[in-house]
Each structure stands twice: as C-alpha cells, then as structure tokens.
Amino acid sequence: MRSGTSQLRFDAFRRSLAAVVGCLALLAATGCGRTPAASFRPNMVEATKQRLTPDQEQQVATILLAMFGTPDEPVCLPEAGLDEAKLRLAAGPVRSDIAGRKNGLYREHCAHCHGVTGDGLGPTAAFLNPYPRDYRPGVFKFKSTERADKPTDQDLVRILHNGIVGTSMPSFALLSDLEIEALTEYVKYLSIRGETEIELVRAFFELDDEDEGKLPETREFLIDEMLATVAEKWRSAAEAEIAVPEMPADIDLAASIAKGKELFYGDKANCVKCHGVTGLGDGQANDYDDWNKAIVQWSQEVAGDQDPAWASRATQVLAGDALRPRTIPPRNLRQGLYRGGRRPLDIYYRIHAGINGAPMPAAAGTVAPEDIWHIVNYVRSLPYDFDGELGIDRPMIAKGD
C-alpha cells in the first residue's frame, strides 16, 4: 500500500518534471536567449517622421554611441558638461561596488517607468496616468526658471525629494544626497542625449545636396552645432531663475484674495477659461500637452499618407514606440494638490512662466508681479472656499450659463 502510493507520487513527479522540462524547452525555443546588454532605444518616432533611411538611422546611432556610450557604460565628451563619476553611480545594472556602495540607481528606481532610454516608455508607463516624463525633448514642467529655460539642478533635486503629488512619481527622500545628485545628473545625461538625438535626426532635412544624405562628422557640426548647443542650455539654467518680488509682508490677505479672484475670472489673467468657472479644472479640457500632441498630429499625418509601405511601418512605430495619447485636464484647483509644489513661491513660478510643454501660458509680461501674488493667494484659498453654491456669484455664470 505504502509503496504503491510512493510509486504513484513518483509517477506524478515524473510527469510534472516532464511538463516543466517541456515548458523550459518551449522557453528556450521561444527564447529571447540570454538577456542582452541594456541598450538605448533609438527615437523611432522622430526617425520615421523624418523618413530616415536605414543607413541614416545607423549613422545617428553611431554618433550617439561615440558621444554618450551605452546604458552600462556612459561616457561624456567634455562639452556635455556632465560629471562622469556621478553618471557611473547611476548607470548600469543594480550592484554594489567594492566599497559596498549601491550602483545602478537609475535602473533600480527610475527605469521601470521612465525607461532605460529616458523615453518615458518603461514597462509600467502605459499603466500610469499621467504618463512618466519623456526626457528626450528636454522639456521639464516644474522649475524655477523662465518658461523656455531648463530646470536648475536644484529643481530636479526638489522633484526627487518631494515626488510629484497627484502622479505616480514617488518621493526619494530616503536616498542620500549623493545618490540624488547622481540621479539628477543621469536625468540630465539622458535628456541631453535625447535632445541631441532629435536635433541630429532633424538635421538630415537641412542637409545640402552635396552632403549626399550623410551628416558631417566634424567637430564643428557634431559638437558646436549639436551637443554644445543643447548642453549650454543646461549650463545657463542657473542664470535664468525667475526673479520673484517678495509678497508684501503687511498684505491684507482677504483683500488680496478678492483681487486674485477678480483676476482669475477677468479677461486679463483669464484663468477661468481652462480651470473653469468652478475652479474644478472643467474649462477647456480637450487639449494635449506637447508630448501627446506630437503623437496625435503625427498619427493624423500617418493616416493621411499616400505611401502604404511607409504608413504601415509608421503605424507599427506608433504601436510599439508611443503611448496612446491622452488629453491633459487643467488642474482642479479645489483639491489643494499642486504637482510642482505647494509653496506660494511654486505657484508663483507656475503663473509667472506658465508650464512648459503644457497648454498653461505665462502671465508674466501682461500680468504685474503683485497681481500674480494676488492670484497665488486666491488659488491657495480655493480648496477652502466651498460654499455649496459653486459658481453662483461668479460673473461667467451670471451671464446665463
């Protein structure tokens, strides 16, 4: 009896083993084989958009390899203005160095959303709303600099410290200062690399006939016109910080809020058009940010294209190298969640410079600094302003909506 049971068990085990072996064989056959070394994914959307030939795509990949190395072994030309030691701490697979210090921080903490390439196409990206930032266009939203300028290092550090409330971006406050610095340096590296790539891809259209479809591999072109031009914008960011006049210490808060409300609904600041008469973000709500708009516009172009071979490849690129576009709702100002930070200063920056890459325009230039402070105060009062009769006393509603 006993031996019969063991025999049965043994048979069952053998069959299971066979099943597992079968599965493993299947695995080997379907096989991605050994995990290949991590590699940067070329910007296929941009390359296909500009109709690069395979040779031209390869030239871009080769130039980028020469300038930036690989995800496991980043290198930098001096003109990139980056600290290679910091980059090495952030790059590569997760591991410890001889001093027991953690390496591969980007892949441990960031790559699953932002992607190894920093293209915002990590494995989890499609499941997040909003999508993780694609660093490659070199556009960042939450910063202390003028709209057209890059963020300062400190701006990136603040985002890593605080995370971005209302999004999937968590706080990394538990990392050491050195680790945070290594990561911000690596984000800059990916951004400079990505922006240089876009510039290189677009440069093919600007070639002269004599160039015969090949980018000149000279220092003058690759460094002076391409890399250094992109890197310089990062270097000059620190000088582009917005000068913010102090909010008057003796300000009458109630009066300031009332003034801010007037501006919010008025034709001058016009916040109401997008953030809505209720402040719930229910105004102009079917717009896209720059990242998504680029995909929307290009999809339309692909759909209308007359070359079926190109359109079919472009459709594949859209499916594999882009996320389904999403509209960007204006912020609901009654929740008290401010993605770029909740300090009055942060809200001042957002109103002054607008939000680069997003529809939010800059008010500076047409709205005076003290008026921006009034709007800041009104916006900060909105989460506490609910009176049960939203919008009743507001001019846009009174017009008979």
Added chain:
Amino acid sequence: MVRLLLVIVGGSLVAASGCGASRVDAARADTAAAAGLRDSLLTASGGESVADAGPAGTGWATLKGVFTLDGTPPAAKQLVVDKDTEVCSKDGMKLVDRSLLVDGSSKGLANVVVFVRKSSRVKTPVSAEPLVFDQKNCEFLSPVFAARVGQPVDVRNSDPIGHNTNIAGTSFNQLIPAGQGTVYTPNKETGMPVTVTCNIHPWMKAYAVFRDDGYVAVTAADGSFAISDLPAGEPLEFQVWHERAAGPNGALAIDVPGLNWSEKGRFKLTLDADEVKDLGTLMVPAGALGI
C-alpha cells in the same frame, strides 16, 4: 496539484520571457566607427572644417514670382467654434479653415513661404520697429507670418476677450489680455514654419517663420511674392513651404523647367547685381498640395 503548480510556474516563465511588445527593428550603431569618431571628437583640432572663404559677390538683386493653383480648390471646411461664441461667432460669423487660400479669378495661391537657406551678406540691419501680429474675432489676422530674428514682434489681441499665443518650438506661450499686447523677439531661426496656436480657442491656428537674414516672403492673396536686397553673385538656395504641401515638413515641390526644384522643395539660383529675377507664374499642381 504539484504538477499543476509546476506547469503554471513553467508557463508563466515562458510568458514572462516574453520578448515584450513587438517593436520595429532599430538600426544598430557601428561600434568600431563610433570608437574612431569618439577619438576624433576628443581631439580638440580633429575634423575641423575649413572656414568658408565666402563668395565674393557685390550688389543686390530681387527675386519675384506668382504661385497659382492648377486645379479647383475644395470648399474650405467650417471650423468648430464652441467657446466665447458671443465674440467668436458674432452676428452669425463663421470661421473657416484657411490652410488653402486660392484667389477666385487668378487662382493665386496665398501663404506660400519662400526663404533663402543660407546667405553670406545682408543689406539692412535688423529693424527695431515691431511687426504686428494681431488676433481679432478669434482668428489670427496673419495665417502665415514671417519675421527676422531679433526684430520685435508685437503680439496683439484686438478682441474683447483674452487669448494666449503659443508658438511651437520656441517655448513662447503667453497670455494676451483683451485689447492688450506683449512683445516677443524671436531669438533663433525656425527652419520650416512652426505653428502658432491659442490653447483657449483650439481652432485658432497660424504659422510663423523666423529667419536670421530676413530673406523670407509669404505670398499675398494673389499668390505673388518678392524678396529684395538679395546678395548678388553667390549661389542662393531657396526653400519653399506651404501648409498643405505633400513634401517632407511641408516642402512644396513643383516642376519648373530650368530650376531643378528638389523633392525637399528647394531650388538654386545665382543672381546678378541689380537683377530683378521674375520666375513668372509658378503653377502648383493639385497633387503637390495633397488635393
């Protein structure tokens, strides 16, 4: 039970090994070439190209011509105007798509952009006089707008409601309050024209082109254009663009005998001093505009 578990584990292994979503194959870098290129880029003097001696031309010339459409333009689509209708649809006004404006009798094609790709000399310094770029009745008054880098552009709003003006690729996106304006000074070339939009009124659209040398023209309602004070005696390459053009990045390519007009919408000419080169009527076949 154990077997089931093992099969499930095995199966999920196969699934997990997955190879990911199917993506198009990307080009691979040439590793050896990259190493060589890197070395040459690290050598300070490596690969330096010889500075252009600069063509030794003197004098100035003019280029002109008239673009016409060879075909019948389709009726312009009406735009969806669903905001601020008390201003934007005042008195039953209907806004229409202006991407293809053709003169009824002459068939002149408006809003074709012609600019010089590179030039060595410029006759006049950048004007400090602002160019006006206005919006009224929820429409930009210039559907295609050209300016010289460094010349101030007075972005105005002649409507009784607020707008914002968002120039793609420049990071300029500014609130323009009712009846007011703000000055924007373009600080770099655009290459091909870029879109100008208003995020509050999504149907509003125009194009802007900024050029360092100011050698740029936009065809008028009758399809005519002229660029004057062009440097004579040097080969000039002209780029032609139209919003609806079927070529890459909006390049307008047409077949003109003797001009060798490329698919990228370019042709080359060397003009003599004081020459007024008239290209005459430039017929644009409907196909070149994707009609």
